[in-house]
Amino acid sequence: MTGFDTFIMVDWSGGNQGGVKPQADAIWACVASRSTVQPPVYLRHRQKAEAWLADTLAAERAAGRRVLIGFDFPFGYPAGFGAALTGSDDPFALWDWFAARIEDAPTANNRFDVAGAINQRFGGKGPFWANGLKRDVPGLPRTKAGYETTFPDRRAAETHAKGAFTLWQMAGVGSVGSQAMMGLPVLSRLRARFAPDVAVWPFEPLDRPIAFVEIWPSLTVGVAPDGWIKDQWQVHDVARMMAALPPAQLAQMLDVPVTAEGWIFGLGHEAELRALAAPPPLKNDCFALPSGVTWAPVDQALEALRSRLGPVVGPESCDVADALGRVLATDVTAPRAHPPLPNTAVDGYGFAGGRAEGLHRLPLVAHQMTAGRAPDQGVPAGTAVRILTGAALPPGVDTVILQEDITRDGDDILFHGPIKPGANTRKAGEDVAAGDCVAAAGRVLTPADLALLSAVGVAQVPVRAPLRVGVLSTGDELVAAGGDAGPGQIYDANRPMLLGLVTRLGHRAVDLGQVPDDRAALRDRLDSAVGQVDVIVTSGGASAGDADHVSALLNEAGAMAQWRIAIKPGRPLALGVWQGKPVFGLPGNPVAAMVCTLVFAAPALAQMAGAAWCAPRGFDVPAGFEKRKKAGRREYLRARMEGDKVQVFASEGSGRISGLSWADGLVELPDGAVHIRHGDPVRFIPWGGFGL
Numbered sequence: 001m002t003g004f005d006t007f008i009m010v011d012w013s014g015g016n017q018g019g020v021k022p023q024a025d026a027i028w029a030c031v032a033s034r035s036t037v038q039p040p041v042y043l044r045h046r047q048k049a050e051a052w053l054a055d056t057l058a059a060e061r062a063a064g065r066r067v068l069i070g071f072d073f074p075f076g077y078p079a080g081f082g083a084a085l086t087g088s089d090d091p092f093a094l095w096d097w098f099a100a101r102i103e104d105a106p107t108a109n110n111r112f113d114v115a116g117a118i119n120q121r122f123g124g125k126g127p128f129w130a131n132g133l134k135r136d137v138p139g140l141p142r143t144k145a146g147y148e149t150t151f152p153d154r155r156a157a158e159t160h161a162k163g164a165f166t167l168w169q170m171a172g173v174g175s176v177g178s179q180a181m182m183g184l185p186v187l188s189r190l191r192a193r194f195a196p197d198v199a200v201w202p203f204e205p206l207d208r209p210i211a212f213v214e215i216w217p218s219l220t221v222g223v224a225p226d227g228w229i230k231d232q233w234q235v236h237d238v239a240r241m242m243a244a245l246p247p248a249q250l251a252q253m254l255d256v257p258v259t260a261e262g263w264i265f266g267l268g269h270e271a272e273l274r275a276l277a278a279p280p281p282l283k284n285d286c287f288a289l290p291s292g293v294t295w296a297p298v299d300q301a302l303e304a305l306r307s308r309l310g311p312v313v314g315p316e317s318c319d320v321a322d323a324l325g326r327v328l329a330t331d332v333t334a335p336r337a338h339p340p341l342p343n344t345a346v347d348g349y350g351f352a353g354g355r356a357e358g359l360h361r362l363p364l365v366a367h368q369m370t371a372g373r374a375p376d377q378g379v380p381a382g383t384a385v386r387i388l389t390g391a392a393l394p395p396g397v398d399t400v401i402l403q404e405d406i407t408r409d410g411d412d413i414l415f416h417g418p419i420k421p422g423a424n425t426r427k428a429g430e431d432v433a434a435g436d437c438v439a440a441a442g443r444v445l446t447p448a449d450l451a452l453l454s455a456v457g458v459a460q461v462p463v464r465a466p467l468r469v470g471v472l473s474t475g476d477e478l479v480a481a482g483g484d485a486g487p488g489q490i491y492d493a494n495r496p497m498l499l500g501l502v503t504r505l506g507h508r509a510v511d512l513g514q515v516p517d518d519r520a521a522l523r524d525r526l527d528s529a530v531g532q533v534d535v536i537v538t539s540g541g542a543s544a545g546d547a548d549h550v551s552a553l554l555n556e557a558g559a560m561a562q563w564r565i566a567i568k569p570g571r572p573l574a575l576g577v578w579q580g581k582p583v584f585g586l587p588g589n590p591v592a593a594m595v596c597t598l599v600f601a602a603p604a605l606a607q608m609a610g611a612a613w614c615a616p617r618g619f620d621v622p623a624g625f626e627k628r629k630k631a632g633r634r635e636y637l638r639a640r641m642e643g644d645k646v647q648v649f650a651s652e653g654s655g656r657i658s659g660l661s662w663a664d665g666l667v668e669l670p671d672g673a674v675h676i677r678h679g680d681p682v683r684f685i686p687w688g689g690f691g692l
């Protein structure tokens, strides 16, 4: 089976048409590719859905794409039913049986009559029950009183799916009996229409360009976020989840035993799939600080961020070649060992076993072993083979002697022992065994990781969608670079700096421009940013003064906490949630804005991007300066290495942008009082230690 390009998920309905306005319990469908998820489509009734499916499949096929299409109703019935009804064990005989008998229109269908007629064939007391109509239906009991059937109540799959309904129940919230009966005729027709391109899972091998797969979103999909209809959210999230699954992992999940009952995709793989589900929405109070906190120590503030923030971006799939800097969404295991076979680490001559001290002579076989060749030709005991670095050891060889350590005598080699058995060889899997975890969820992939993933045969990885971080400057005094600055105005320095920091931190920076100190303008800008970004970073207006509209607005929305953190340089941070999007309100002062970004926003953004929590990495170096500091605030000084000592910028003035530019990093001084003298060890964190 090769991979699929398009994933279409369908949430079916067995009832009459839904309203004109999108609603729950109607038909929903969603189309996703590995890079995009389209908005879910509302299909009011089955005739509309069938036409939409036919058109969509035709368009996908015309574009040469392979399509996996999932339907949320069973493709088969409990064992024995199909054979008893149709005389054949072929599940498609049952599909066609229903297709020939079901009559369907937007406002009426005969499903209860068909169920009653089937019951009458089997003695009139089952297997179907529950009549959703006002009129009585011959053969279809309203309740299970007097119910009798010889068919199993559930398929094998349903015994593994907690909360799944039995197919025999034809009415009632969540029952699938009607959905399957009204869905299988549609599948039967689509299958015929797109023959021979359709393969149905798990009845047929998926070696054709269209695959029909039975899904059950409730198995793995979480609660819908605000503003989403449950079915709309389910098709969206399953489509995205499937598109994010690396093809090898998907193929493994699709590899199930074939029975006429069918199976539910993902059974037994719930944990792996849930790891790919969309993250739960952020809570409005996620930034609340315990009441009574005045000036929080830096570590307490960091711990609050660490424990409350989680990923806000969902997983997607990515080629290993494009995965540099991406955040892994799940653990990745090695499909293949590295090295895959025992091989030689040197150019030399291979033979069996070690040799004791003394002179040894071995005749050479005629062939050679070079890298990339299958080790198909054996080497008889008492002979040796010419073998080059990286070549697999052929049968009969477990030891290699370096070519520099032998002399040739015609077709023989001569060498002196001792040589240990296994010398100069690498064992299969000595680096990585098949099935080992090679990279853990939350890892930000490095060039070396790409080498490791490739070496063990991984071609695609599940990663988090990039975190889109909007950057907005606030202040009446600001003029964008290139504009005319009147007296009293200043150029917007924070925005290019923050956009640069966000980019260097590995996220997708989105320029939200600048707004004056005007509450309505700020509200409009935040509103329009919500659809474009995952997080908003603002600078300026975050304190509690009259012109501090960022904090005022977030306060008004009832979702703000002012974080007064014992840090220098720094002013209060305004942390809040605007329509579900976290807002990081930084101080306007460029030095404080940069320091607060590195110390607080960088780890918070990493966490929201799905990466593991990252504490800054610094090291102790001798101070090239002298300084006294009082207890109370943790202090960060603009600093750089000069020789083997660290120097700090001559002025601690918080408006001195030149000092930021001069520096290679920050010196971090502890919360308590210190007196640093020349040569004392101080902690220096280079920009790279913050993840830049």
Ligand code: AMP
Residues within 6 Å of the ligand: 473, 474, 475, 477, 478, 490, 491, 492, 493, 494, 495, 539, 540, 541, 542, 543, 586, 587, 588, 589, 590
């Ligand atoms: P605020 O946090 O709004 O009270 O601003 C604090 C200081 O930072 C003021 O001197 C502002 O003029 C300055 N400031 C605010 N935003 C920026 C910016 N984007 N670029 C440069 N300086 C700024």
Ligand code: MG
Residues within 6 Å of the ligand: 474, 475, 476, 540, 541, 547, 588
């Ligand atoms: Mg301001």
